[in-house]
Amino acid sequence: MSEIQSVEDAIQAAGGPVAALRREPAPQMTFLPWEFSSWHHEVRLWRETAAFLDQSHHMVNLIVRGPDAIRLFSELGVNDLSTLAPGSAKQYVVVAPDGHLIADGILFHLEPGVLSFVGLPTAAKWVEFHILGGGYDVEHLWDDNSWLRQGPPQYFRYEVQGPAALEIVERVLDGPLPQTRFFGMARATISGRPVWLLRHGMAGQAGFEIFGAWADGEAVRDEIFRVGTPLGLDRVGYRAYITNTLETAWISLPVPAIYDSAETRAYRQWLPAGHLGSLAGSFARPDIRDYYVTPYDIGYGKLVSFDHEFVGRDALRELSERPAKRKVTLHWNGNDVADVYRAQFVADEQLPPRLVDVPKSRGARFHYDAVLASGRPIGFSVDTGFIEPDRAVLSLAMIDAEFAEPGTEVTVRWGEPEGSTRPQMPPHSQVDLRATVLPAPYNSVARTSYRSG
Incomplete structure (x- = not known):
């Protein structure tokens, strides 16, 4: 052949x-040091004090701009995006034409007509394929993971998680902490650098994802550690990081359909x-x-809305009537x-x-x-x-x-x-x-x- x-x-x-x-x-890709101290210590941070998780390198970021950006994601995903206003985010799920799951990721509506889809490449590649197939008035940028990309990423992306996370983020911001609900977003500044805040809980404790322009990442990280170290903040390496899915029950890698x-x-x-x-x-x-699994098998049934047309809609409706x-x-x-x-x-x-x-x-x-x-x-x-x-x-x-x-x-x-x-x-x-x-x-x-x- x-x-x-x-x-x-x-x-x-x-x-x-x-x-x-x-x-x-x-696959033999690692994007973080194996350990910063020891994984035994690091896995306790998000329970006992605060964990700093650098997510800048292992995920892909598909940035989509244009008047059809929302329509594109609406027609490919099971989610109702009618309430995805600028400055908000959703866990976004795509299925195959037969209704079975492909994958999920986090969809950010950064500003009108600009969306950022972040996660493992499985779902993002499916979206990129449909962009290249035409029919949507959009432009896109594929920002690959650091194993494959030439040069730095578009954004730094940090997680601060654990019992002390709220106090650390309150202290590190230049102004008061904006009031946000779970998965709510807000703009802020740290050491004069503009950042986005996402109220998140990836490591099983309340916390925040903080992201912004890559050029500002070092200054933001240094300020987070200046404030957070006295409160018990410490870095988490790869070995500890990959265990957090077991506590939060996120199944990151089912076989895509x-x-x-x-x-x-x-x-x-x-x-x-x-x-x-x-x-x-x-x-x-x-x-x-x-x-193959369905969104219902993996616990995503609450994210499914049949109130709009999307790839796999009719097949998924049939699957929804079967035992999951x-x-x-x-x-x-x-x-x-x-x-x-x-x-x-x-x-x-x-x-x-x-x-x-x-x-x-x-x-x-x-x-x-x-x-x-x-x-x-x-x-x-x-x-x-x-x-x-x-x-x-x-x-x-x-x-x-x-x-x-x-x-x-x-x-x-x-x-x-x-x-x-x-x-x-x-x-x-x-x-x-x-x-x-x-x-x-x-x-x-x-x-x-x-x-x-």
Whole structure:
């Protein structure tokens, strides 16, 4: 076959999407130091004092300008954007023509006719494809992540999270703190530099996202630390940062519904092969559609509005009438996890189980492990890690509703299936580990409090 240039080329060369994803190595992109102090210390910051998270580098930013900017996003997303006024933001969700989820991100309406869509590239690429297809009076700028971009990003983007976050932000601003609701935005200045504030809670505690022109980022950061260090503010490195999704129950990387249908073939032919993704875990099905989820499965049903036309609307309406899976947190049995570790140090002829790495254990961009009840498959676990302050191994899962009641006992099948083609994965045995269903979000502040602030 000719050189592989697109996602569609990669799928055809492998003989299908599951085979293509299974043989792709996990991405090796890191945008922050592994640790600034130690991840054990850093994961406690957003609970005990305040965490500083630099988000300037790992996300993409699709900036869209023009009279059709709102219409573009309205026709591609499930959200009602009629109330997305300048100076506001929404969690924005896109689905495929068949109604299954592609991805989500944060959509900012910065000023009239100027929108900024920030997140992982999965959803943003879908929007860019439709911009380039024509029919919209807009201009756009693709501001890639720092692994791929030449030069600095357009914006710095910082998170200040934790019990001391409010006091730090109040003190660091040149004027009084504007009153904002959860996910509300406001303009302000720090050391004379203009910034946007987004009331946010990404790390499971009330806090703020602060962003502005890249040239002002160093001065803003220095002032935040001058004010915040006496109040316990400290930096969070990559190892600690990636655990916060377990506490807030944001599933960042479900398999997007782009890999098989005729309706998305043109998109796959356009999408560069580097955006293929990779797949690991014990949930092993030959049909890629078994990995797709709906907005309802992942907990985004409240964001869906059928009061406007959008890609996938009719198909999603049909899916909304079917039973959905429920997003839950699974608390893995500590003794079973300890047995996995114990087996690593026993010199015998038995293959040890795959190590449950800490603080995060992920084998590919998309990691799906089978969840069972009494030996019967009931869904999949998609994100696993260790919450050090609670001494708990947790995962986020989507399972059949009848098993989603907190306290229900289930089993997670851990390890690659026999004959796995995963590259860079050492040989290991597959084991079943007990787990208990908990709410999602697991973090009680994220679940009950900070959204009302």
